[in-house]
Amino acid sequence: MNKPVWIRHASQLATLAGGSSSPVTGARMNELSIIEDGSVWLENGVIERVGTDAELASAYRERAHEAVIIDAAGKLVTPGLIDPHTHLVHAGSRQNEFNMRLNGATYMEIMNSGGGIHATTAATRQATHEQLYAESKRRLDQFLLHGVTTVEAKSGYGLTLEDELKQLEVAKKLDEEHPVDLVSTFMGAHAVPREYKDAPDAFVDLVIEQMIPEVARRKLAVFNDVFCERGVFTPEQSRRILEAGMRHGLLPKIHADEIEPYEGAELAASLGAVSADHLLRASDRGIELMAEAGVIAVLLPGTAFFLMAESANGRKMIDRGVAVALSTDCNPGSSPTVSLPLIMNLGCLKMGMTPAEVLTAATINAAHAIRRAHEIGSIEVGKKADITIFDVPDFMTLQYRYGVNHVDTVIKKGTVVVAGGRLV
Ligand SMILES: O=C(O)CC1=NCN=C1
Ligand SMILES: [Zn+2]
Numbered sequence: 001m002n003k004p005v006w007i008r009h010a011s012q013l014a015t016l017a018g019g020s021s022s023p024v025t026g027a028r029m030n031e032l033s034i035i036e037d038g039s040v041w042l043e044n045g046v047i048e049r050v051g052t053d054a055e056l057a058s059a060y061r062e063r064a065h066e067a068v069i070i071d072a073a074g075k076l077v078t079p080g081l082i083d084p085h086t087h088l089v090h091a092g093s094r095q096n097e098f099n100m101r102l103n104g105a106t107y108m109e110i111m112n113s114g115g116g117i118h119a120t121t122a123a124t125r126q127a128t129h130e131q132l133y134a135e136s137k138r139r140l141d142q143f144l145l146h147g148v149t150t151v152e153a154k155s156g157y158g159l160t161l162e163d164e165l166k167q168l169e170v171a172k173k174l175d176e177e178h179p180v181d182l183v184s185t186f187m188g189a190h191a192v193p194r195e196y197k198d199a200p201d202a203f204v205d206l207v208i209e210q211m212i213p214e215v216a217r218r219k220l221a222v223f224n225d226v227f228c229e230r231g232v233f234t235p236e237q238s239r240r241i242l243e244a245g246m247r248h249g250l251l252p253k254i255h256a257d258e259i260e261p262y263e264g265a266e267l268a269a270s271l272g273a274v275s276a277d278h279l280l281r282a283s284d285r286g287i288e289l290m291a292e293a294g295v296i297a298v299l300l301p302g303t304a305f306f307l308m309a310e311s312a313n314g315r316k317m318i319d320r321g322v323a324v325a326l327s328t329d330c331n332p333g334s335s336p337t338v339s340l341p342l343i344m345n346l347g348c349l350k351m352g353m354t355p356a357e358v359l360t361a362a363t364i365n366a367a368h369a370i371r372r373a374h375e376i377g378s379i380e381v382g383k384k385a386d387i388t389i390f391d392v393p394d395f396m397t398l399q400y401r402y403g404v405n406h407v408d409t410v411i412k413k414g415t416v417v418v419a420g421g422r423l424v
Pocket of ligand 1: 255
């Protein structure tokens with residue numbers, strides 16, 4: 001049995017307490033519930049006590065000698081970061097497309113010419129389970145080094161039943177074996193594969209009639225996602241796919257209004273989706289309907305940055321009452337990064353969010369976006385002992401001194417897995 005871990009004298013212990021019952025919206029996104037000179041006792045994989053150092057010193061006087069003591073003086077202590085939108089499990093690279101885009105080619109031009117998602121699909125179909133596992137494990141290790149303790153992971157580069165199952169099986173094995181927890185999303189509706197380009201509706205039928213039932217039967221995913229975009233899946237096709245998922249117990253998520261306005265936000269609201277993601281081109285009406293329906297906006301400013309596009313208007317969404325979460329969108333084409341801290345910087349610098357709001361968006365609201373806020377996303381008694389310690393004195397400095405990985409220590413379910421910025 002692991003020794004207890006006692007984190008002492010945090011200059012700022014940002015607990016995010018109080019936001020677990022429902023997605024955090026409006027002014028509450030600025031409330032981090034910070035304890036100065038904070039202290040946390042972790043035992044048996046869960047958070048046992050949270051308070052000032054003086055309170056815990058008196059409560060644990062007799063047991064201090066049993067614990068691994070971590071001196072967090074001068075450091076910011078937060079919940080383990082959570083990435084609610086990744087395409088983690090994939091093979092290969094699309095580095096060749098980077099240069100094409102720097103020379104003016106658009107994301108959709110590349111995709112329509114057989115690159116983009118189709119290129120990664122070809123590589124992923126070819127890869128063995130072991131190859132997919134090894135490549136994805138390296139990315140998970142990097143996520144950990146950037147303070148992330150839970151990630152959502154989508155399929156969507158197989159586009160056949162067999163290859164979609166392969167991706168989801170790899171994600172399941174990583175969840176079982178790697179310190180980072182994974183929450184899986186089926187995304188067979190990521191693109192119409194080349195072999196169906198003249199019969200897109202037949203592919204939609206394949207997703208609905210064969211893939212969704214089998215994924216649900218094997219319990220390989222919690223969510224069902226679709227790329228609702230002009231030239232990929234229409235709102236009508238997307239609705240059919242998401243409703244089929246709901247009939248099989250898969251909760252709906254949607255890639256919405258990423259490249260062009262396409263009423264994806266409106267569709268998310270009408271279905272009561274857990275989240276609508278991207279939203280760079282979401283309409284005011286769509287944002288209003290999302291707020292009314294309680295749909296979380298998962299914003300991906302790294303993707304906008306990498307595609308050299310305008311970011312989604314996070315400021316407007318928060319001011320209109322939408323709960324906002326942040327994510328890397330880790331994928332080989334439009335956002336090949338694992339740095340959720342950089343995404344938080346971009347939330348401030350490109351989307352008008354405050355340093356407090358981006359921390360809420362990368363912790364408790366990200367937990368809500370994967371329906372895990374009952375167990376992660378804040379430092380509260382009884383939750384998983386997932387903690388990240390940054391070598392900065394406060395949450396403002398974390399945004400001010402941008403582009404640097406400030407992660408010093410990461411604790412996963414009460415075990416130190418990163419120390420001094422290195423994997424243990
Ligand atoms: O391009 C990719 O591989 C990931 C992506 N799906 C929808 N937008 C970006
Ligand atoms: Zn995505």
